[in-house]
Amino acid sequence: xxxxxxxxxxxxxxxxxxxxxxxxxxxxxxxxxxxxxxxxxxxxxxxxxxxxxxxxxxxxxxxxxxxxxxxxxxxxxxxxxxxxxxxxxxxxxxxxxxxxxxxxxxxxxxxxxxxxxxxxxxxxxxxxxxxxxxxxxxxxxxxxxxxxxxxxxxxxxxxxxxxxxxxxxx
Numbered sequence: 097x098x099x100x101x102x103x104x105x106x107x108x109x110x111x112x113x114x115x116x117x118x119x120x121x122x123x124x125x126x127x128x129x130x131x132x133x134x135x136x137x138x139x140x141x142x143x144x145x146x147x148x149x150x151x152x153x154x155x156x157x158x159x160x161x162x163x164x165x166x167x168x169x170x171x172x173x174x175x176x177x178x179x180x181x182x183x184x185x186x187x188x189x190x191x192x193x194x195x196x197x198x199x200x201x202x203x204x205x206x207x208x209x210x211x212x213x214x215x216x217x218x219x220x221x222x223x224x225x226x227x228x229x230x231x232x233x234x235x236x237x238x239x240x241x242x243x244x245x246x247x248x249x250x251x252x253x254x255x256x257x258x259x260x261x262x263x264x265x266x
Contacts, residue, residue: 098141102261105134106186106252110245113179117241121231123175131182132156135257142260152188152256159184159197176240183248192254200247207243 113127139149163177180200187193211232214221218233232239252258 098138099261099264101134101138102142102257105138106131106183106257107249109134110179110183110248113175113241114239114245117175117239118232119229121235121237121239123173123179123241125175125178128175128178128182131179132185135182135185138257142257144256144260148188148256151190152185155187155189155193156181156185158189159193173237173240176244179241179244183244186248186257187251187255190256192251192256195254196247196251198247199250200243203246203250204238204240204243207240208238211238 109127109131113123116127117123135152139152144152160177160181163172163180166172167174167177183196184193187196214228215233221228221233
């Protein structure tokens with residue numbers, strides 16, 4: 097049951113956040129709350145000691161501090177900051193967190209370029225009848241939840257929780 101939770105909850109929440117951000121330009125608070133609550137419920141059963149759990153919480157704290165700074169300067173949206181923080185707790189303070197943040201940055205850059213290209217070709221896209229969410233073309237924001245989800249999908253297999261789940265499956 098714990099392995100199923102580890103394997104399903106994190107990717108499902110990221111996918112939900114990505115689709116929500118794409119279609120509505122918002123990430124529901126409940127997605128970040130579920131991620132954090134699920135981590136707190138799973139970690140006692142994942143054979144993590146207090147030190148390891150503390151490193152996971154420290155990772156979330158550090159990511160929150162960075163995200164809060166970006167939010168305060170109007171560089172990052174609040175939903176993105178909450179999702180990134182709630183996701184960081186699943187990685188912990190180790191190399192998998194660095195990989196996660198790196199992937200988010202790379203996918204975020206590619207996403208931004210793609211959205212800017214779409215917006216510059218808005219008339220051609222609409223004339224061709226290509227189905228693109230209207231908010232993607234008209235909003236002044238980038239749905240960064242997509243980049244966070246893609247970064248999470250890419251880095252999650254190297255996370256300590258996923259490694260523990262894989263070890264128990266063997």
